[in-house]
Amino acid sequence: MNATPSRTSTTAVLSLVFGIVCWFALPFIGAVAAVICGHLARGEIRRAPPGTIEGDGMAIAGLVLGWVHLALFLLAFMAIMLFFGGLAFFAHWH
Structure with missing residues (x-):
């Protein structure tokens, strides 16, 4: 029997590593x-x-970690822009 040994994808490992690292560093x-x-x-x-x-x-797992982080990043960015945009609006009118 000639079984071809399987190997783990290097890019899959990198995806998981970056998915974990993006939450900390x-x-x-x-x-x-x-x-x-x-x-x-x-x-x-x-x-x-x-x-x-x-x-x-x-x-x-790397995809999920990365996409969730990007979604939260986008939501935080939008919240900050809305907050400061509201401050600018009220500062202009008062």
């Missing part, structure tokens, strides 16, 4: 890297012959 850039690496890893795993490349779960 690299807020925006880490999240973007996690999302990009996660999508690249899932494509790499999908295109490979079945069972040769593993790491889909890590890629999905």
Whole structure:
């Protein structure tokens, strides 16, 4: 029997690492890297012959962590802009 050993996708590992790191050290850039690496890893795993490349779960985890972080970043940015925009509006009229 000639079984081809499977390997773990490096980009899937990077996606998970950046997904975790974006919550502690690299807020925006880490999240973007996690999302990009996660999508690249899932494509790499999908295109490979079945069972040769593993790491889909890590890629999905990195994608989720990255997308959630980006969504929260966007919400926080919008809240800050609305708050300061409201302050500017009231300062102008009072």
